[in-house]
Amino acid sequence: MHDIINKALEIGFTTAIEIKAFDVVPHERIRALCTPEKCSSYGTNHVCPPGCGSLDKCREVLGEYEKGLLLQIKYENVDTSSMEVCERLSKEFGQRVIQLRDTLLAEYPKTLALATGGCRECEKCTYPENPCRKPNIRRGSLSAFGIDVGELCRKYDTEFAFTEGTLFFTACMLIK
Numbered sequence: 001m002h003d004i005i006n007k008a009l010e011i012g013f014t015t016a017i018e019i020k021a022f023d024v025v026p027h028e029r030i031r032a033l034c035t036p037e038k039c040s041s042y043g044t045n046h047v048c049p050p051g052c053g054s055l056d057k058c059r060e061v062l063g064e065y066e067k068g069l070l071l072q073i074k075y076e077n078v079d080t081s082s083m084e085v086c087e088r089l090s091k092e093f094g095q096r097v098i099q100l101r102d103t104l105l106a107e108y109p110k111t112l113a114l115a116t117g118g119c120r121e122c123e124k125c126t127y128p129e130n131p132c133r134k135p136n137i138r139r140g141s142l143s144a145f146g147i148d149v150g151e152l153c154r155k156y157d158t159e160f161a162f163t164e165g166t167l168f169f170t171a172c173m174l175i176k
Helices: 002-011 055-062 083-105 149-155
Strands: 015-020 067-076 111-115 166-175
Touching (some): 002 015, 083 111, 083 166, 149 166
Antiparallel strands (some): 015 067
């Protein structure tokens, strides 16, 4: 895992910590935030509810993995009130998640990428009419899987906060 951590840091993650997959725990209270009233992504893509399946299905998927990485990029001195800035940094973060996942696939063909913000690979998702156009590069949503990102970060002594001028983007890369 040491090589993977070094690769993550080379790619530009500011934090890369080995974790146990069983510490990535789905919570109903987090998944409950995934409703049409609380999230504009609900029902619009394959990685958010209902497209990603039930929370029990997510638990089943998580149970297939043994180890993983907690990944993070901390952006400081940014205009957190600018949607344009936040979207650009989110896209940059997502590209790094996929870059690392693609690097891992050669050695670990069973790799799951879950990130804050979910998948943004297509301008318009094919959900619900058609299957995903890019199943090999999409990344799942931590929230859709019911993962309490703050709790996971605290467990691994990693900073996570919502503060003016600072953005934290977090991902889990689970490996079988």
